[in-house]
Amino acid sequence: MTVTFLGTGTSSGVPMIGCTCAVCRSLDHRDHRLRVSVHVAVGGRSLVIDSGPDFRQQMLRARVTHLDGLLFTHEHKDHTAGLDDIRAFNFRQQQDMPVYAEPRVLQQLQQEFAYIFAEHKYPGVPRVVLHPIERDDAPFDVIGLPVQPLRAMHHRLPVLGFRIGGFCYLTDANHIGPETRAQLRDADVIVLNALRREEHISHFTLAQAIAVLEEAAPKRAYLTHISHQLGRHAEVEAELPPWIRLAYDGLKVEV
Template sequence: MQVTFLGTGTSSGVPMIGCTCEVCRSLDHRDQRLRVSVHVQVDGRSLVIDSGPDFRQQMLRAHVTHLDALLFTHEHKDHTAGLDDIRAFNFRQKTDMPVFGEPRVLAQLQQEFSYIFAEHKYPGVPRVRLHPIERDDVPFDVLGVPVQPLRAMHHKLPVLGYRIGGFCYLTDANHIGLETRELLRGADVIVLNALRHEQHISHFTLAQAINVLEDAAPKRAYLTHISHQLGRHQAVEADLPSWIRLAYDGLKVEV
């Protein structure tokens, strides 16, 4: 399995519009973060988790020319706004795009992208096939790839992460229950959000994320959904345990 980090930034991205802090002015490419998303190549399938507003740019930058399915963690715009750009894959592959998400999330997509689901469609609109994730306690099948949902809370909003083989991906969380913590154990790689050092209403801080990872004890871990408030990539990573790294845009990881 190969995982490519398409974006590792928070909802405003890094640099943030109008900000002149040292992170937003950094020339280190690892400090330049598009909205959070990953590409997973597994068992001959090409999967993307979340298509935020930078989706088109991410697909071009990562040279993704084929996409088999799109999975959503939740309905916030920084995770869904790029859905329209799956049209390119429709045109190339001449098929509808399978889209997986909880019923609540799919209903939100139908509202915000109503033209995609209209009875009489405008020529050239995206073509999708919706697959509701009805249960968070059993695996589901994505074109032959078993995927285990990972329930977490984003303040008061339930969100899903996903475990695919030995790879676990969880973003936009500030609480993980005991059931999900058990599902994280034994993973080869865990990706978890770590927004900043200071307390936040809906995201793990760096210290909180490290505590979760130490409890789960994977072989390796990567932090994502990072804001400019966390600090420079090089400086923050220098203080982390050797098995925990900051993810950055374009990073490829073999699992």
């Protein structure tokens, strides 16, 4: 399995519009973060988790030419706004795009992208097939690949992460219950959000994320959904144990 970090930034991205802090002015490419997303290539399948507003740019940069499915963690715009750009894959592959999410999230997509689901569609709009994730306690099938949902809370909003084989991906969370913590055990790689150092209403801080990872004890871990408030990549990573790294845009990880 090859995991490519398409974006590792928070909802505003890094650099943030109008900001002149040291991180936003950094010349280190690892401090330039598009909105959070990953591409997973496994068993001949090509999947993306979350298509935010940078989706087109991410697909071009990562040279993704085929996509078998799109999974959504939740309905916030920094995770869904790029849905329209799956049209390119419709055209290339001559088939509808499978989209997997909880029913609540699919309903939100139908409202925000109403033209996609209109009875009489405008020529050239994206074509999708909606697959509701009805349960969070059992794997669901993505074109023959078992994917285990990972329940978490984003303040008061239930969100999903996903486990595919030994790879676990959880972003936009600040609480993980005992059931999910058990599902993280024995993972080869865990990706977890770590927004900043200071307390936040809906995201893990750096210290909180490290504590979760130390309990889960994967072989390797990567932090994502990072804001400019966390600090420069090189400086923050120097503080971490060797098995925990900061993810950055374009990073490829073999699992």
